[in-house]
Amino acid sequence: MEIIRDIVCQVYYDSKSSEKIFELLNLYLPKYEPLNLDYTFRIDSEEGFSSNHNMIDYFVNTDNVDTTFYWNQYTDNPNKIMFGVNITDDNKTIFSLTIDGTILLAEIYLNDLKQRLNSDIGVITFVNPAEYENGSDFKLKYQ
Template structure:
């Protein structure tokens, strides 16, 4: 089994939810490193949660977040959230591993998001304009 670096598993979620973001972040990376409060170049956030919540409750805004964990992370897992400008979310897990392992992560993430729309790519995430566009390219 060949180890492949930067396998990206992306799954569509038909809404935006701060609770879902933190539920999955804590599940996949329980010892994640918090983002800097100026991560989005927008100032004035008092907490990590407040920053994420702003992008969830604000309509028609686009923002991507990535978290990692330096310790106890054998697959070098990175957790990503792309909030799209059509008020959807694409979650991602980037791993160093095998195709079989990536398929397990993709299936698990789909189940947790109750979604049947997802894709595995290598090195770079799939490119898309918004949630509808992601659904279309993932079906192809």
């Protein structure tokens, strides 16, 4: 079995939801490293964020913003999963799991993520995430 580094599994989600983001983050990386509170900034002020939840809620509840978050877990993570969320400017979300593993393992993760998001739109890439302009473009290219 050949282990491939940086296999990226991405799945389209037709909405934005802090609850869904943290549900999946806690599922795939239960001991994740919180993001620095200066990871990103508000588009409408210089006010900082008080927590990761506050940061995610801001981008979920603000229309037409584009931002990406990645979380890691440095212990108890044999497949070296990195969990990603791209909130697109058309108010959709592309979830990603980046792993080190086999093609079969990547397919398992992709299908699991699709099922949990109730989506049939997803793609596996290697090293670099798939290219797309926004959620609608992702849906069109990878449906």
